[in-house]
Amino acid sequence: FRAWRGLIEEYRDRLPVSATTPVVTLLEGGTPLVPARRVSEITGCDVHLKVEGLNPTGSFKDRGMTLAISKAVEEGAQAVICASTGNTSASAAAYAVRAGLTCAVLVPRGKIAMGKLAQALVHGAKLLQVEGSFDDCLEMTRKLAETYPIALVNSVNPHRLQGQKTAAFEIVDALGDAPDVHCIPVGNAGNISAYWMGYKEYAEDGVATKRPRMLGFQASGAAPIVGGSPVTHPQTIATAIRIGNPASWRLAEAARDESGGDIQAVTDRQIAAAYKLLAQEEGVFVELASAASVAGLLQAHEQGLLTAGQRVVCTVTGNGLKDPDWAISGAPAPVTIPTDAYAAAAALGLA
Numbered sequence: 001f002r003a004w005r006g007l008i009e010e011y012r013d014r015l016p017v018s019a020t021t022p023v024v025t026l027l028e029g030g031t032p033l034v035p036a037r038r039v040s041e042i043t044g045c046d047v048h049l050k051v052e053g054l055n056p057t058g059s060f061k062d063r064g065m066t067l068a069i070s071k072a073v074e075e076g077a078q079a080v081i082c083a084s085t086g087n088t089s090a091s092a093a094a095y096a097v098r099a100g101l102t103c104a105v106l107v108p109r110g111k112i113a114m115g116k117l118a119q120a121l122v123h124g125a126k127l128l129q130v131e132g133s134f135d136d137c138l139e140m141t142r143k144l145a146e147t148y149p150i151a152l153v154n155s156v157n158p159h160r161l162q163g164q165k166t167a168a169f170e171i172v173d174a175l176g177d178a179p180d181v182h183c184i185p186v187g188n189a190g191n192i193s194a195y196w197m198g199y200k201e202y203a204e205d206g207v208a209t210k211r212p213r214m215l216g217f218q219a220s221g222a223a224p225i226v227g228g229s230p231v232t233h234p235q236t237i238a239t240a241i242r243i244g245n246p247a248s249w250r251l252a253e254a255a256r257d258e259s260g261g262d263i264q265a266v267t268d269r270q271i272a273a274a275y276k277l278l279a280q281e282e283g284v285f286v287e288l289a290s291a292a293s294v295a296g297l298l299q300a301h302e303q304g305l306l307t308a309g310q311r312v313v314c315t316v317t318g319n320g321l322k323d324p325d326w327a328i329s330g331a332p333a334p335v336t337i338p339t340d341a342y343a344a345a346a347a348l349g350l351a
């Protein structure tokens with residue numbers, strides 16, 4: 001047994017760090033690749049879930065943030081800023097604490113899950129709720145980073161994608177080769193681009209013998225890449241991917257085209273169904289946006305895009321605990337009983 005050292009140490013020779021880069025880490029990465037029995041049964045494929053909600057702040061953003069914050073410190077930054085649908089801000093806030101930096105975040109007011117808001121606040125970030133969309137927040141953030149001495153840690157910062165590509169390395173390291181198909185939610189489109197970088201790098205260096213087809217999934221009310229033009233008023237229950245003009249649009253298209261993959265839309269109804277399936281049949285609690293990868297896999301299966309026996313990995317990007325409101329609103333109300341074992345037995349249908 002050797003303890004996991006965080007992804008910068010684990011993949012140091014494949015990342016833009018030197019011996020003098022200060023490593024800011026919460027020991028992110030090394031997340032489980034969980035076999036998905038029920039989804040495998042339905043699709044006839046060998047499906048695994050890359051459970052990114054088990055990163056330190058509960059989402060894949062920590063992979064990008066360990067590198068972005070380490071590089072910001074190396075470059076002498078005193079403060080960082082990001083726009084966010086919630087997870088990036090939670091991660092930036094935590095890693096900024098670790099590094100002793102000030103952290104500012106801009107989020108669309110009323111459109112981020114409660115757990116994510118709690119994280120930014122508890123880590124002491126300067127949080128501004130903007131009366132606008134994520135896309136508005138990102139535009140404002142870019143202007144601020146150009147004008148003031150504050151480092152941008154959104155995924156337009158190339159260090160973010162470098163960190164996030166390590167998830168693809170871990171998958172190949174765990175499976176012994178790349179999967180045939182990789183399914184992933186698409187919001188600002190950084191993560192699909194990062195995975196593709198990682199898979200390409202491992203294939204070029206002979207660590208993997210192949211590269212997967214990348215299947216990306218946007219919510220149908222927020223599917224600019226699918227539709228081919230920006231969406232001014234994106235709408236979806238999956239607030240994490242409620243994005244109308246993704247920053248890494250071109251990179252995501254390149255990942256799609258170079259891999260022979262596709263970027264498709266899934267409806268909120270499909271996302272909610274996959275969320276429930278993961279929770280109730282796989283025992284894996286993810287947030288709504290994360291379920292888009294599995295909703296998409298089921299859709300691809302129905303379209304006949306998959307071959308039986310293919311190995312498939314779905315990234316589930318964030319932890320279900322991020323959004324307790326959604327979880328509770330969709331479940332039956334709990335029954336209240338007096339302090340009485342017989343009442344409990346009756347309520348449980350035992351007596």
Ligand code: F0G
Nearest residue numbers: 084085087088187188189190191317318
């Ligand atoms: N899933 C979750 C849980 C996310 O938080 C995000 C993005 C995505 C998927 C999409 O990843 O943007 O790389 O295509 N969240 C960003 C944020 C926008 O601010 O937390 P992407």
